[in-house]
Amino acid sequence: MSVVVRVRDVWFSYEREHVLRGVGFEVAQGSFTALIGPNGAGKSTLLRILLGLLSPERGRVEVFDADVGGRARPIGYVAQRVRLPAGFPISVAEVALLGRYGRLAPPRRPRAADRARAAAALERVGMAEHAGRRFSALSGGQQQRVLIARALAGDPDLLLLDEPTAGLDPAARARFYTLVCDLQRDEGLTVLCASHDLEVVSAHADRLVLLDGDVRAAGPPQEVLDSPALAEAYAFPEPHDHEAGNPS
Numbered sequence: 001m002s003v004v005v006r007v008r009d010v011w012f013s014y015e016r017e018h019v020l021r022g023v024g025f026e027v028a029q030g031s032f033t034a035l036i037g038p039n040g041a042g043k044s045t046l047l048r049i050l051l052g053l054l055s056p057e058r059g060r061v062e063v064f065d066a067d068v069g070g071r072a073r074p075i076g077y078v079a080q081r082v083r084l085p086a087g088f089p090i091s092v093a094e095v096a097l098l099g100r101y102g103r104l105a106p107p108r109r110p111r112a113a114d115r116a117r118a119a120a121a122l123e124r125v126g127m128a129e130h131a132g133r134r135f136s137a138l139s140g141g142q143q144q145r146v147l148i149a150r151a152l153a154g155d156p157d158l159l160l161l162d163e164p165t166a167g168l169d170p171a172a173r174a175r176f177y178t179l180v181c182d183l184q185r186d187e188g189l190t191v192l193c194a195s196h197d198l199e200v201v202s203a204h205a206d207r208l209v210l211l212d213g214d215v216r217a218a219g220p221p222q223e224v225l226d227s228p229a230l231a232e233a234y235a236f237p238e239p240h241d242h243e244a245g246n247p248s
Contacts, residue, residue, distance in 0.1 A: 002029045003065075004158055004190045005050065010059035012045055019045050020056070021214045027192050032184045034205035035194040036224075038234050041212045043194035047162050050192070051077060063158065074102065076151030076159040080166045082143065084136040092138070093131040095146050096122050099153030114153075121149040125179060141172035145179065152183070159183075161193035165200075173197055177204045198225070 005027035012020040019042040027033045035043050048054045049061055052068045064073045076099070084090070096118040100110055110118075122128045125145040130138065135146060144164055151159060161180070165173040177197070181204040184191045195201040202208060208224040210217040216229040224230060 003027065004029045004063065005192060006060075006062040007046070007050075008060045008062075010046070010049065010056045010061060012042070012049065012054065012056050018213065023059070023211065023215055025209050025215055025218055027190060028207075029190050030184075030188055031206045032181060032191045032193070032204060033207045033209060034201045034221075035192060035209050035211055036196070036198060036201070037211040037216075039196075041233070043211055044162050046211070047077075047160050047192070047194055050160060051075065073158070074154050074156045076154055076156030078144070078147045078151050078159070078161045078164045080163045082147065088134065088136045090135050091131065092122065092127060092133050092135055092146050093118065095135045096131075096149040096153050099150035102154055117155070118149070118153040121152040122146070124152060124183070125149045139172075140168050141175060144168070144172075144176055148179065148183070152187075157190065159189050159191045161191065161195070163194055163196065165195070165197055170200075173200050177201055180204065 003026045008024050010020050010023045011018065023042070023046065035046065037043055045054065049056055050063060050068065061068050063075070097110055097115060099121065100114040100118060101108055104110060104114065119128065119131065122131055125148050127142065127145050127149060130142065135143065138146065165176050168176065177200050180191060180193070183189055193201060193205070202221040202225060205221055207219065208221050209215060210224055210227070210229055210233055212233040216233050217224045217227040
């Protein structure tokens with residue numbers, strides 16, 4: 001199986017504090033890889049490097065066998081929840097259509113084919129019936145579905161998700177990851193998702209990469225979840241005995 005993402009000995013720091021220290025891993029084509037780790041572990045920083053928004057101090061990142069700045073194949077990106085002022089005048093259809101702009105030639109006026117592709121993406125994520133609604137009027141889970149539609153409208157080969165279920169309730173998180181898993185399988189997408197949702201994302205991902213400044217563990221979900229490195233990275237407390245403090 002070919003490799004879509006190669007991260008090799010990547011270092012990055014903010015104000016002399018190293019956030020990434022010699023990070024290296026690979027993402028296979030057509031896989032669903034989840035990047036897990038505690039707050040401040042460098043997950044979002046690494047995704048920004050993959051998008052070309054940040055440059056590593058050392059090391060190399062390749063996407064589709066090319067340096068990030070030289071890639072030609074499209075990448076879809078879904079960030080943490082987008083918050084707009086109540087009543088902000090942008091519709092669901094217009095948000096999805098934004099995913100086409102990277103493919104438009106100047107003067108970047110969408111054509112009927114672009115609108116059809118955005119509409120198809122909304123249909124794929126179950127949001128077509130809401131196309132005329134204001135984006136800000138949707139629930140958090142619905143907004144994230146629309147943001148996935150925006151990413152899909154650009155016909156990406158790689159989908160990057162950065163804590164996409166932050167602020168969603170457990171049921172909405174489960175529905176979101178089920179949708180992503182279905183898209184990965186049905187559309188042949190390669191997915192790299194940074195997430196705090198250990199239990200839910202582990203049930204859908206093919207592979208976990210535990211990041212805490214460096215890669216602490218990587219492999220099949222159950223292998224990483226059973227690794228001592230997980231408890232160390234998250235500083236889990238010892239199991240609590242609720243009865244121990246009760247008087248006899």
